[in-house]
Ligand SMILES: Nc1ncnc2c1ncn2[C@@H]1O[C@H](COP(=O)(O)OP(=O)(O)OP(=O)(O)O)[C@@H](O)[C@H]1O
């Protein structure tokens with residue numbers, strides 16, 4: 001068995017009377033892309049937030065790389081997790097470049113290092129460098145999504161949680177980014193957990209495909 005990056009044990013969570021999971025246990029392998037499919041409202045985004053420590057489950061535990069998630073020191077744990085949220089979640093008052101470099105600031109990187117890495121990533125996802133100085137509202141939806149992606153991977157984290165990261169991209173840009181993701185994964189393999197509604201995307205990128213149904217995640221391949 002290869003290394004396990006995420007170990008969820010007996011997770012249960014509900015919102016009011018709505019039960020999302022009950023006794024959900026799951027292991028997600030390091031160095032693989034695990035894709036999560038499932039109906040709207042099934043609990044995919046909630047699960048990513050639980051893995052990221054943003055939501056504390058009612059019951060059960062989360063271990064990342066063999067360590068229980070330390071909720072008292074969650075900011076430190078999050079430096080190892082790149083998280084692209086479904087709603088993109090850029091800070092409206094920060095310029096594009098500052099949004100991308102933000103995790104670098106939290107990690108204490110110097111200005112040179114942050115700028116170099118941000119420029120490299122903007123190029124990777126085909127964002128023109130002239131967008132750096134703009135504010136998020138001045139970008140299209142798909143461009144904002146790519147900025148969110150750059151921010152998620154800035155620190156090159158060993159774990160990436162991507163919540164429908166490519167959903168607002170046109171087919172050509174999407175196909176290009178898929179190739180980049182696969183290339184990145186070949187050269188620097190890591191644990192990527194990606195939520196998508198696109199079966200073709202799941203097929204193309206996923207080493208493992210899981211379907212979220214009735215509070216359980218079951219492999220589809
Ligand atoms: N903070 C919250 N308070 C109450 N209910 C919530 C909260 N967050 C999510 N829910 C409910 O939990 C369910 C699962 O939400 P979640 O966002 O995890 O779904 P999802 O699978 O990501 O859906 P989608 O594919 O539409 O993004 C939904 O029915 C939602 O209304």
Ligand SMILES: [Mg+2]
Nearest residue numbers: 044045086163
């Ligand atoms: Mg969601």
